[in-house]
Amino acid sequence: MKNNRITQLFGIEYPIIQAGMIWCSGWELASAVSNAGGLGIIGAGSMYPEILREHIRKCKLATKKPFAVNVPLLYPNIEEIMTIIQEEDVKIVFTSAGNPKTWTGILKAKGIVVVHVISNSKFAKKSEEAGVDAIVAEGFEAGGHNGREETTTLVLIPMIRKASDLPLIAAGGIGDGTAMLAAFALGAEGVQMGTRFVATVESSAHENFKQKIISTVEGDTKLSLKQLTPVRLIRNKFFEEIEAAELRGASVEELKTLLGRARAKKGMFEGDLEQGELEIGQISSLLVKSNLQVMLSERFGRNSSGQSQNLPLLIFPDSGILLPEKLMYF
């Protein structure tokens, strides 16, 4: 997997990126993923500036390998966050939920690698114009903030591949080596996974939330809050209240009031499964109990033996590397 543009850009071993996620991806998860050969990301979206500084410092102590920080550009303390990122000498920044023009030039002038998260061709082109180094294309399946077009990863990746020559990371619906292979077949050069990493020992998600994730079945998550910023949620009491409000034609203001503050923290970090907001991707229904006990440091990057029988092999002609299909990364 050497000679891949994504591994080269970040200086990592596997083109596997752990999504920056609110309340779930602090320094422990990020450093574990980086130590395992992927790219770990600290999710700044749920951190006060000084908390972020602390996580960056701890991450540096926990790994000598590259890691990144994800910054939602709608973040209220954005100036402060970006100052800390520069002060703490973060080498890679993923930006999302905003215009890539605002910060890309400033960060790149400091030698920082910039990646922007998009969900349609229009923003792929905007990202290219802004001078980003790579893009993450995130499909309908994802837990994170989703595109209004509802384009799925299967359709989105070839679409973005047509629209831009930038190094391309696929996100949404990817939780194991099988889906990673599918993403590569579609034209991706790396994958970003969120849900699968929330359900690991090193994730800072509340244990209740982790247990809830592995107990979901098909149809248990739904794209919600489409009038505000669309996000995929586990159906619970909070979800039902939001849905009922939307069905009765509630205004954006009403929805904002209902959503309130700290709902995501309450659900994902404090473990309130009824009143909390539980953001997760559609692949949660594919996860099982044993996934939870996996320590990234032990398993990541290893092939689960005996699983590639009768399965296709993938050859990268430019590198000569054989990649067994059923690489179960962890």
Next chain:
Amino acid sequence: MKNNRITQLFGIEYPIIQAGMIWCSGWELASAVSNAGGLGIIGAGSMYPEILREHIRKCKLATKKPFAVNVPLLYPNIEEIMTIIQEEDVKIVFTSAGNPKTWTGILKAKGIVVVHVISNSKFAKKSEEAGVDAIVAEGFEAGGHNGREETTTLVLIPMIRKASDLPLIAAGGIGDGTAMLAAFALGAEGVQMGTRFVATVESSAHENFKQKIISTVEGDTKLSLKQLTPVRLIRNKFFEEIEAAELRGASVEELKTLLGRARAKKGMFEGDLEQGELEIGQISSLLVKSNLQVMLSERFGRNSSGQSQNLPLLIFPDSGILLPEKLMYF
């Protein structure tokens, strides 16, 4: 691609199935696909019984290769349709939109191969219990009648693969060799494509509809009519009326009245792009003008040379066959 369970089951050369679609897949399209080495399907859903008989007879004259008939089990004249299928000695039947138990046994007793279309694990298991020979798993991306769980093909195929050992055909979001490769990576053994076949010379879709399909961009289709039977539609005047009614909380009865009769025929067969119902898959936004001019009989199954440079190759270890990734089937 020999030794694949799907090609063996149907006696075809490529594991590519053309979806049975209302108003678009008559004998001309079905026989063209079958002659090209795939499996063509006559869509009975929009045909009066005697019209179906005519299409079956014409299809037999146009090809000596296997073809199938698709029957939505909600069809009002279902008894008559099934009688004609047996009288006309149809060898393969795809059933959809209903309980597979009702007809599978009867058809199989006559030596007919039966395939059922599903969109969740529950119906995969029901299909297995009913004794079907294979299943089509159809994701959120598809144009046809979609599952309420909104599970995308990327998540659905591994899910169904876990739930059942039946020969598995992936549908939804698949329009070329790249997506076909992705589907195989996920565990599918065949693909069913609808949208891509609607936009061919041999399809009976109205020329206006074909032109509309290739002009769509991301976000131009949306899963609609969720309270009745969910279907993916192109956003037009008719769609907007339905959406407005849904937003104001219209009852199922009101929606049925608004939908009325013959809306699908008006749109897809008669070419009324404003008042008609235009069912199509999300991959329509990936299609371009040149796709329309392709005669299946000329191109199907051939590799578009020069496209597999630097791209992965897929090896099926059990058959030893190399499949260039970018097989552009037509």
